[in-house]
Amino acid sequence: MTDTKNAPGMKEYIAIWVGLLCIVGIETFLTTMHISTHRLLAALLVLAFVEAGIALLFFMHLKYERPRLFWTLVPLVIFVLFMMNHIWPDAYRMLNMRVPIQ
Amino acid sequence: MSESEMTLGAGQATAFEPSPYGVQSKKLTMWLFIASDAVTFGAILFGYAYLRAGTPDWPTPFQFSPSIVNGLIMTLVLLTSSLTMLAAVAAAKQGSKSSALLWISATIVLGIIFATLHLREWFHMFAEGWSLSKNPLGGTVMFGATFFSITGLHLMHVISGVIALIVIAIGYNTEWLDAGHVETTGLYWHFVDLVWMFVFPLLYLMNVAR
Numbered sequence: 001m002t003d004t005k006n007a008p009g010m011k012e013y014i015a016i017w018v019g020l021l022c023i024v025g026i027e028t029f030l031t032t033m034h035i036s037t038h039r040l041l042a043a044l045l046v047l048a049f050v051e052a053g054i055a056l057l058f059f060m061h062l063k064y065e066r067p068r069l070f071w072t073l074v075p076l077v078i079f080v081l082f083m084m085n086h087i088w089p090d091a092y093r094m095l096n097m098r099v100p101i102q
Numbered sequence: 103m104s105e106s107e108m109t110l111g112a113g114q115a116t117a118f119e120p121s122p123y124g125v126q127s128k129k130l131t132m133w134l135f136i137a138s139d140a141v142t143f144g145a146i147l148f149g150y151a152y153l154r155a156g157t158p159d160w161p162t163p164f165q166f167s168p169s170i171v172n173g174l175i176m177t178l179v180l181l182t183s184s185l186t187m188l189a190a191v192a193a194a195k196q197g198s199k200s201s202a203l204l205w206i207s208a209t210i211v212l213g214i215i216f217a218t219l220h221l222r223e224w225f226h227m228f229a230e231g232w233s234l235s236k237n238p239l240g241g242t243v244m245f246g247a248t249f250f251s252i253t254g255l256h257l258m259h260v261i262s263g264v265i266a267l268i269v270i271a272i273g274y275n276t277e278w279l280d281a282g283h284v285e286t287t288g289l290y291w292h293f294v295d296l297v298w299m300f301v302f303p304l305l306y307l308m309n310v311a312r
Contacts, residue, residue, distance in 0.1 A: 020299075044304070059292045069133065094156035
């Protein structure tokens with residue numbers, strides 16, 4: 001069963017909600033700065049994963065479930081997403097070997 | 103005697119093993135669905151990133167106003183809907199039916215607002231000449247194909263979630279459904295919000311005009 005004794009109350013949820021909005025604000029601010037596309041992408045991905053982690057652990061209560069539920073689901077999803085990274089050499093090969101735009 | 107005969111002979115209570123995860127089967131089912139949907143969205147976003155990386159003339163058409171401002175409002179609406187959903191689940195667990203229904207209704211309204219803002223943006227882009235296969239700026243058409251596909255899939259999840267919440271609200275009110283159903287639907291709603299946390303930066307913020 002969910003460990004409801006240690007689950008956050010509404011005050012904590014509101015604080016987490018404010019934190020998530022701040023992260024969105026940071027992401028938007030980074031977009032207005034003149035940084036390279038790759039750095040912007042890296043920063044946005046890191047912040048997106050932080051947001052996702054917070055939502056997963058607190059809003060979806062995964063932190064308060066039995067650890068085996070976390071260890072069943074999360075490594076599986078991360079592994080599948082990680083394996084999708086095999087596509088990058090093809091993407092850059094497509095970019096570098098395409099017929100030049102006339 | 104077979105194992106199933108021994109199990110059934112011992113009585114109904116022993117016919118079902120307790121969940122190893124300590125959750126009701128509907129909640130575990132929802133978690134497994136969420137895991138599969140997460141990798142589906144992951145694959146689609148990787149596909150978008152693959153096409154973007156491999157296309158030299160990728161357009162970045164979004165101006166801060168109105169596109170990003172609209173996106174920020176949509177993000178605020180969706181995050182707030184997650185908060186109201188949490189309040190609904192908490193109220194349902196405490197047995198406060200009227201409060202739970204109020205918060206579920208608030209979540210439904212916010213979901214409809216999100217969908218409306220999204221569709222309004224789509225129609226604005228259609229009017230500018232964007233579609234699945236058209237680029238009014240003259241570059242690759244893959245921008246429209248990926249943007250409308252991914253945001254369309256997310257919008258479909260939002261609309262499905264709103265419909266599910268309406269069913270849950272009716273069911274919970276008539277006591278056909280219980281607090282566990284409210285919690286399970288809440289998990290789905292939070293997942294929809296979680297996906298938006300990736301869609302907004304990757305599809306909107308990465309395509310801001312520079």
